Amino acid sequence: MFDHIVFGVSDYEESKSFFLKSLKPIGIVVVDEGPLGIELSTDGKSSLCIRRNGEKTTPLHIALVAENRHQVDEFYQAALASGGKDNGAPGIRPEYSSHYYAAFIIGPDGHNIEVVCHENESQLPDRE
Template sequence: MFDHVVFGVSDYAASKVFFLKALEPLGLAIVQEGPHGIELSSDGKASLCLFQTHEKPAHLHLAFVAENRQQVESFHRAALAAGGKDNGAPGLRPHYHANYYGAFVIDPDGHNIEVVCHKPEV
């Protein structure tokens, strides 16, 4: 559905480090970086773009798709190691649907970052 998502961050350097480390398990890496910020992607189709802003960013909930439950767990560990705050350990969320396996962390600007796998455990 989305080609790209762009949002401002209050500390560009901290957010860059956080997102690179937290989303590395999903294969996201820098596509380009310049005076207007950074673009991250795993497939070259959809991308996440961050830029420095002096305004207080509105809180977002960003959810990324994982190929498997191990990627959800790897994301959670990496995000916490990168300075994220736990907002929901990896696990099933059956109130969404039977195979909804997700994890949630809060990034440096207070955004709720989620990685979810919709597939049954193999």
């Protein structure tokens, strides 16, 4: 539905590092970087744009899709290791649906970053 989401950050280098490391598990790559900031994407169709504005903005809730639950877990660990603050460990969120598996991290500017997977139990690989 969205083509791109744009938001400013107070410390561009810190945020750039945080987002690149935290979102690597879901395949985020740099599409472009220039004077305005950086454009990130997983598919080249929609993008997350981080802009250099030098001031804190109103925190956003940004939810990104993972292909599987393992990516959600990896995001959570990478985001914590990159300085993010826990806002909800990976797990099922039954208040949304019985197969809404997500993790939440507060990023450098207070943005609530969520990675979610919508796999149901029948889509999970066998674990023996």
